[in-house]
Amino acid sequence: MLKICKFSVAMLFINLYVIYTFWGRYIPYGTLIFGFTATVTMVLHALLPKNYQLFTKAKVELLTLLGFIIWAYITAPFAISTETALSGCFDVLQKILMVIVIYYICSFDGSLKFVTKLFLGIAFAAAFYTILNNGNMEKRVALSSNVSENVLGNIMVFGVFCAIYLFQGKHWWSLSLITGISALFSFVVALSGSRKSIFAIVLLLFCCLLFVPKNNKISGKSFLSMFLLVIVLIVLIIYVYPLVSNTSLYARFFDEKYATRANASNEGRIELYITAWREFTQSFLWGIGIKIFNYEHGSYTHSAYAEVMVSTGLVGIILYFTSYIRIFFTFVRGLFDKTITDSKKRDSRLCLCFFITFLYVGVGVGHLYDNVSMVELGMFIAASKLFYVDLREKFVERKVTNEQKEIKSPANSI
Template identity: 25%
Template structure:
């Protein structure tokens, strides 16, 4: 019975983390589901014990340190609210990992991501919540109210659907479809960056597969297929992106004619100056907005963390990334290792243009990545 409710709660948490977290008034539902999930795990620990708690020691220091920064924050009320937001995302990632270690089924995450993608796509098509830039160009925001966030959530859903689903045509084609949909509708430059990563993944994974083939005829056939698939995917991706507002924005960025990029560069420069004022301990969580000219967050995860928590917090936060990447690179599950390492690199690139340390989808990804690195045996993954 505990396993049944555990999987239901994991499914609901993943679903609502993607769909309801950014929605004012409804985001609390996600946190309620998280509390119920934690209660389920607590009950399980009393009855059966919990596996995996000692394995996630490197997650704890950043949580403790972020809490400590409230003490020297100038605006402590705001810092406390930000810490609560951070802690719910953080605990969600840990809860997902511990759930998978203690009877949770990866299907819960797959189906939660799948349903979330349907809802996000439907909301982007039907909702009136859009950001209009010109008479002909718009950025769909969907239920999230934020086009960048909707695009990032769709990409993460696509990633989980592909990496955790059975290897059949739907789980190969549908993720690519929603990625292209996200590029075309959200106008987010971050999403365009996904395309080269997909091509790199296909080349590396197929090349490795070909190397294990002994028959020269089969090798030749696979190389031929690869030479056909890569240009085909590239052509489809370019055809969609060339007519999208995201591509137009990317060209402006490359040409240096994008006002948004100029503002963000200025925010980064001011963030570096603010970090130099408190380089060791930082100004406190979410204090960039109060010390800077811009009266908002920095739009750069590296700057946000350094200003908030100094070099100590920066090291502790990215220690989590480093440790999981280290375990992934040592993993014997080569297919998933390559996929998840590339997703990590993509996330690190994204973080130059977004603040992600409070995002639930990021911590869910971290929790699943750690589980993939350790326990993704062939009998546990849908795709095998």
């Protein structure tokens, strides 16, 4: 049953980001069929007692997300356009259900390999299509009419994380492979012109260097990896820089004409944030309704935090961001734990690095309406519970071992 669920999830996103891109159309009713099948098969698989317990491990995160969408439905009738608010609620409900499905799959597997393999493949397909079908690099490139430049950039950022998660430290050439993939996806981001995505990739790599533990022993393989990395960087400087200098991203940073447009865009977003804050203060408890800000102003707030704030008010903020707070502190706690295995510690810290990147991207991307971001959220919830349970089990094991020692001690046997 879970295999059908995984297949449905894979086909859902392949349909959205690959089939439509190459074929120019979706599989008829594909989103409905694959989404419904994934949800139903997950529920049927979870009916077994042992499987159902997976939900109890993340009951706070999942219940608060469900509470968030229930609250959005309750407040929708009070919006200036009830039809728009209810439509927005249904769209967000589908994405929250996908969060739950992704959480369940990762939790049952005990790893993030399914999601990371799926989206690494999607990222490669999107990257090669973008490069091979880009005739004018000075113009910002979208993946398709339904996948914007910013979403393409977000997919590339996710792809870099997937590459690091899947290939980290397994072979002596892992570092060079990760570097090459990161360079490829960064070039695609340059074509898309997404500044926050290129900053996100840099932030992710920097955090990984800072937080992810490394082997202190320097071997010949390590020197060989460093040598290959230097070779890759030299090749990138010689052959890739001339290409990057002609992209819209380079122009948005360094060309005076494009810089003026970029500054105007930034000012426009700041104005949206100010407007969102003003409307929040006028309806701070329940908000104005999902997607009503776009209905009023012709644009979203361009921020995950501002969108939740203005749409659902203070109650919505508490319900939605509870999962963010719990995820963050769980990963931070893993930084100081000395009992978990090196592989668990490495994975936990890597997820912390990507979660920091996820929070940064949320400044300019509305996670609430983005499929990729909600998949990442489901993955984060699963990862935090996997590492949390590991910590708790270690504590229980130590407690049981100490109790057994006390029972067997000579003092207790007398």
